[in-house]
Amino acid sequence: MKRTNRKTRIICTLGPATDSDAMLESLIAAGANVFRLNMSHAKHDWVRDVCARIRRISAEMEEHVAILCDLQGPSIRTGDVDGELVLTKGDLVEFRKADAAPSMELSTTVNYVGLMADVSVGDRLIVDNGNLLMLIKEVNVDRIICEVKTDGTMGSRRHINLPGVRLNLPALTRKDHLDLAVACDCAVDYIAGSFVRDAAHVRELHAAMLEGGGDAQIIAKIEDQEAVRNIDDIIAAADVIMVARGDLGIEVNIEELPILQRKIVQRCLKLGTRVIVATHMLESMISNPLPTRAEVTDVSNAVFEEADSVMLSGETSVGKYPIECVEILDRIARRIERSGGMGYGKDAVLRTERQKTVRSAIQLVDSIPEAQLVVFTRRGYMPVQASLFRPTSNIHAFAANASTCRKVVLARGVTARQIDFGDDLDSLLRKAVAMLKDEGVVRDGTPLVVISDMGQKGEIVDSVLLIHA
Structure with missing residues (x-):
């Protein structure tokens, strides 16, 4: 590992x-x-x-x-063309519905039938991730005609962007x-x-x-x-x-x-x-x-x-x-x-008691030299919340199944480990600390701030503990 x-x-x-x-x-x-x-x-x-x-x-x-x-x-894309269309600044090119016949040499279909209803004359049309810039000059029921603003070539199934246009896709x-x-x-x-x-x-x-x-x-x-x-x-x-x-x-x-x-x-x-x-x-x-x-x-x-x-x-x-x-x-x-960071996490909006509980744990772990944060989680909520406050400590999350471990992977600073959950929080803590020691993450005496939502007497209770490895 x-x-x-x-x-x-x-x-x-x-x-x-x-x-x-x-x-x-x-x-x-x-x-x-x-x-x-x-x-x-x-x-x-x-x-x-x-x-x-x-x-x-x-x-x-x-x-x-x-x-x-x-x-x-x-996504809006052009249709198939024979090879590539060579376009020069000032050329006119049309984008038409699939069942419409071409009316000019530089012509291709478009996969979005609602395009003509959504755009207006003067709108910008960008093809192939910015490689071709165009301006819409004419809008008809079954096609639009654009003026080419940059030289280039247009192949088949190229992506179309329409900056600022509300598309009803x-x-x-x-x-x-x-x-x-x-x-x-x-x-x-x-x-x-x-x-x-x-x-x-x-x-x-x-x-x-x-x-x-x-x-x-x-x-x-x-x-x-x-x-x-x-x-x-x-x-x-x-x-x-x-x-x-x-x-x-x-x-x-x-x-x-x-x-x-x-x-x-x-x-x-x-x-x-x-x-x-x-x-x-x-x-x-x-x-x-x-x-x-x-x-x-x-x-x-x-x-x-x-x-x-x-x-x-x-x-x-x-x-x-x-x-x-x-x-x-x-x-x-x-x-x-x-080297540090922007520190946006300190401005997080706290809406729930659980968020306030997590914030208190973050403040505690950040105030103790060399402290580490340990989170026991059933669904992945607590370690993600802890991460959003951007603590200086790494976050060691323990979950009962691999799926929950993967759900917290995208949270900054969270390392997830799978562990068998039991009803006894003390024994679970001992197992978790042993795993961290085996990996060399903590040593004897390392301060650990522990967040858990483990069941106590049939109820889910959020708690924050301070222990030493």
């Missing part, structure tokens, strides 16, 4: 570059905490196979590695429902909803997950201006927030992106929800063995802001140096964590 003092969690997207058992083992050994399956590309048979392999390998390595299923969501597509069923069958730990625009979308995904028999936690990906406007409601509805900087960086003015990232992280910690910073963390390492200095600074900023997790996408799914990417994230995070 490999234990780490790194608090920031690392999410790795799996793909052709990391599909083998040997690569999964190496990623876990390097410090991966969560494996992401991108359902925009993943086939169902592969999902079932790789989930089983992740569970087996992580069990063999005695690590609680979680699985995140990332739904494609209601569904929260979940038919493909999402099919992918969700597989995710529930595989008992994944986290399910991410793409292009979440309001709290109702989060609730719809959660209800569909429960209907499918799943028990995953819901991650809401913040990818457009509408989501930013509704951020507090989305934070309240979701288990985890992801700052998905790819689409978000296209939907907003690029100079606003760092400010939005920091504001969203701050709001998440204040309102009590975990947060992931994602996309382009080490993009250059898809083909290069070392990151740029700017990328190192970018990762450092996310760690300094005290995000719960950072995520790798193409770097580990198709890149040449997936293991090195995880190792570099690990090194950066460890170093920046030693």
Whole structure:
């Protein structure tokens, strides 16, 4: 079992570059905490196979590695074209419904039939993650005509963004429902909803997950201006927030992106929800063995802001140096964590008695030199709450089952261990302390602040104890 003092969690997207058992083992050994399956590309048979392999390998390595299923969501894409369309600034290109005939040479279909009703003349249209910029010049019943503003080429099934436009897309597509069923069958730990625009979308995904028999936690990906406007409601509805900087960086003015990232992280910690910073963390390492200095600074900023997790996408799914990417994230995070952080956790809003109990325990552990925080949890609530206050101590969580251990993996600074729960808190404490001593985490006399919600005389009682190992 490999234990780490790194608090920031690392999410790795799996793909052709990391599909083998040997690569999964190496990623876990390097410090991966969560494996992401991108359902925009993943086939169902592969999902079932790789989930089983992740569970087996992580069990063999005695690590609680979680699985995140990332739904494609209601993305707008161009249709198929013959090769590529070569576009020059000033050209006119049309996007039409599938059953409409082309009216000009530069033409492609679009998969969203409601597009023409949602857009207006003068709206910006961005294709292929910002590679092509266009301006809508004409809107008809079955097509729109755009003026090309940048030279480039447009291939098949390219992603379309419409910054600032309210799109009447569904929260979940038919493909999402099919992918969700597989995710529930595989008992994944986290399910991410793409292009979440309001709290109702989060609730719809959660209800569909429960209907499918799943028990995953819901991650809401913040990818457009509408989501930013509704951020507090989305934070309240979701288990985890992801700052998905790819689409978000296209939907907003690029100079606003760092400010939005920091504001969203701050709001998440204040309102009590975990947060992931994602996309382009080490993009250059898809083909290069070392990151740029700017990328190192970018990762450092996310760690300094005290995000719960950072995520790798193409770097580990198709890149040449997936293991090195995880190792570099690990090194950066460890170093920046030693230098301190923004301290947003101190502004957390306390709404319940349980939150106040956890806060009192954090204040106690932070006031005692070399003290460690131990949390016994049945469903994962207490260690996540403890994490959101960003204590200086690491958080040692003990749960009765592996599923709960994986549910707290995305909480900053939490290391989860599985232990048999009994009715006797004293004997449970002795077992937990023995485990920590065996791992070299504590030694005789180390102060331990213990939070538990163990049953006492048939009731669940929250308690805070101070003991010494």
